[in-house]
Amino acid sequence: MDRDPDHKAWMSLRLSRVLDDIGVNRRVVRKRRETFLLREAVETITDKISGQNRTSFHFGSQSEGSTTLGMNSDIDVLSCDNETNIMSDWPDWEAGMDNFLMVKEESTPPQHYWLQWFRRDAPEPVRYYGQEVGLPHVDGRVFASNKIWQHKGKLLLGKDFRCNGPSVSNSEEWDYVPAYKFKVLPPEVDRWFHRPRRGHWPSPEMMQAARECSCFLVPDGHFESLNESIEWRVSPSQIERILVFSFTTVQLKCYVVLKMIKKYIMEKYLSQHSKFTSFHCKTVMFFTIERISPAVWRDDRLIECIGYCLQTLEIFLMRGCCPLYIIPDVNLFEGKITRRYQLSLMEKIKKILNSNLMILYDLQYDVLGQRFRSPSSDMFEKRSTILRKINNVLARDLIEQYLTYGGMGIRLRQLNALRNLANCFSSFEEFGNLYHFETAFNLWGHCWEMEGDPAKALIFHTASIIAQPRNNAANWHIRRLTGNV
Structure with a gap:
């Protein structure tokens, strides 16, 4: 009796082979990662030589190796200002630096902080006298504006200026995100290390490496907040990179296919006002890898693994909540996909699952569908x-x-x-x-x-x-x- 009546093993092996051909293989992925890690070092050294005390990080698809030539992924650069001191309490103040105290009010969203401005020459709050980098609060405190980078970008780049969330750029190929670095992990991120999990992923070694990572504050307020212009979002991108770098080749192939399906659905079905993003796909991968046994992630079960990922997405859509993996109080659907389009997307995912992933034949990135046929x-x-x-x-x-x-x-x-x-x-x-x-x-x-x-x-x-x-x-x-x- 045929133990594989739907020929999923055969389809999986063939899809795996096609993905190998278009660059989702161990050798190309390793080369991509080595290249962008080297670029980080070179850019950081170049900045120091020119008198700029900042550190460059490359995050996103290109540096992860989770892309192909046909997906036209942009290059994401996070530039961390080392001249700024982020204080969790008053004793953290440092002389001669721009000091900002992390402030959390009752109305502050779970992934955000306000940054109260302190003097460089004394551990005292700055008073407002019209500084463009700060905004006064009703109680007299002065907070760092998250719009200053946009203002500087417009002056520097002129008509070529582009802005998308916290990033500024003059090209569709590059996204630059200015950032400040936490001295220690913020409590929202620290809780992630203590939450219960199944045990096989992330491994203890990964957790230790993650503890040594930095977290950042990027200039991006919550879309519904009344104080959006003074909110700075917590970004655990370096920890997330540790997690993605741990993906097996099969898991990386799932991730790439998931992003291809995302692009296809966005182009064909979702409104231009909806933002079903690669970060949603990354989050789906994290939760799926955590719950699925490592023994399942094999080349001859690739179709099955993609199905598990889509099931995770379907559950998130049904609940109306896609929790940020490291800060689960954050719903990644908020401000990105309305409830109406969540339900529409859920129906599309159901059809894809019921059709045994026939959508794979329709994916035109790197001519994958044709190669698969x-x-x-x-x-x-x-x-x-x-x-x-x-x-x-x-x-x-x-x-x-x-x-x-x-x-x-x-x-x-x-x-x-x-x-x-x-x-x-x-x-x-x-x-x-x-x-x-x-x-x-x-x-x-x-x-x-x-x-x-x-x-x-x-x-x-x-x-x-x-x-x-x-x-x-x-x-x-x-x-x-x-x-x-």
Whole structure:
């Protein structure tokens, strides 16, 4: 009895191979990460030589290796100002630096802080006298404005200025995010280290590495807040990078496919006012990896693993909440996807799951859908060109299964594909659905040649000649098989 009736293992292996071909493989991912870590160091040294005391970090898809050429991912740079001291309490004040005290009011959103401005020459609050970098509060305190970077960006970049959340840029390819660094991990992040989890992921080694990471404050207020212009968002990006760098190659492939599906859904179905983002996909990956056994993440179960990720997303959509992995009190749907579009997206995800991920054939990034239909390796490239001529999808897929399983040495599934192919051609109705009789017969004849049965191969090559006597490769196949070349 076939233990894989939907051929998910075969589809998984083929998808994994396609993803290897477009750069989601260990070698390319390692090279991407090494390149951007080196860029961090070079940019930081260059800034220090030029008198700028700041540290560069590259976060996002390019530095993670979770992208491909066809996805056109931008480059995210976080620039941390080392001249600024973030105080968790008054004793943290330092002379000669820009000092800001972290303030949390009852109305402050869970991922945000206000930064009260303190003097450089004494541990005393700054008084407001019209400084553009600060905004006065009703009680006399002065807080750092998160709009100063936008103002500076407009002056520096002019008409090329772009702004998206905390990032400023003059190009679609680059996003620069100014940031301040916490001295110690903020309590919202520290709680993450103590929450109960299943145990297999993140590992103790990862947790230790995460404890040594920095957290940042970026100029991005909550969209619904009355105090949005003085709110600074907590960013645990360096910890998140530790988590992504721990992904296995299969998990990284899931992540890339998830982002491709996200792009496809955004382009086809969601309003331009909705923002279903790569960070949603990253969050889905974190929660899925935590709950699914490490033994499941295998190349021959890739389709199944993508399904688990989509199930996680479906649960979030059903609940109306996508919790930030490290600060779960934050709902990542807020301000990004309205409830109406959450429900619409949930229905799309359900259809994708019910269709056994047929959406994969529609993904055009790096021509993935076409590559998935017709494997492009040296072993199958010429055959795949021929296979596209066959109108009957079932026959084509069965022939591809036979050739693919044979190439991978999975004999039992190869034979099962051959039996199913025979059943496909056994009825006149199925036979009549074929548009190119001669091509189908030649391919089936080739299958019998691979089985070591030249007599059956001759039968089908001869049938191909009857269907189309001229300009038919079957003439050559028959001469070759009968020794009359």
